[in-house]
Amino acid sequence: MKRIVILISGRGSNMQALLEANLPCQVAAVISNRADAQGLEIARMRGVETAVVSHKDYADRVAFDAALAAKIDAHQPDLIVLAGFMRILTAGFVERYTGRLINIHPSLLPAYPGIDTHQRALTDGTRIHGCTVHFVTPDLDHGPIIIQAAVPVLRDDTAQSLSARVLGEEHRIFPQAVRWLCRNQVWLDQTGRVASDRLEQPGAALISPGLE
Ligand code: GRF
DSSP: OEEEEEEESSOOHHHHHHHTSOOSEEEEEEEESOTTOHHHHHHHHTTOOEEEOOGGGSSSHHHHHHHHHHHHHTTOOSEEEESSOOSOOOHHHHHHTTTTEEEEESSOTTSSOSSOHHHHHHHHTOSEEEEEEEEOOSSTTOSOEEEEEEEEOOTTOOHHHHHHHHHHHHHHHHHHHHHHHHTTSEEEOTTSOEEEOSOOOOOOOOOSSOOO
16 A cells, blocks of 8 residues: 655645545655644544654755655655645755655646735636646646646635635545555656546536526
8 A cells, every 4th residue: 555645834624635535545644844733633633643844943945855855755655745835845855756746736727826826816807716736846836737626716706715615626636636646547657747547537617607
């Protein structure tokens, strides 16, 4: 069975969705860069080993990433999952885990990389927004896409209401992506593209606002 390590910085709702998804892998540890991350307690309550590597204890990103990598590698994971991990990682760290490091981002990438994605989508008047699970590359929020979910943006949405709608989909697509990776049904190929041996499921179009 594959082993995964989950990295968090805060609330941990995506981590919780993974822990509750009955995945075909062992969650070896949850690691946070913040000791006060709420998700740590959720993991502990579920009997998952936790650790903190505080970025404040290190002089620079390179030193922090080296300490983080050492903590991760002690668990010999097949997959490292960024679930609301709010630190920018160095290229050296990312390249160490090529094809084994994934992230969830609250927008339909390549639209809205970075922060404040929901407010930016609202300000632009976009009608469809969503979330993305992707392999991590040194180019922030631009790695090869594994799965996306789209939601409608409604007339009275606030950043909060839109974020809640997107988060509900994050909790569905993240476990799906991890399940595929753990079963070797999806991988990063030699050319840096996402490959899969699954039959393609076309899904349905989302038109927003809906047609009459
Ligand atoms: C999620 O919206 C995720 O997409 C983003 O950070 C947020 C983390 O939320 N990367 P949680 O800690 O998983 O509840």
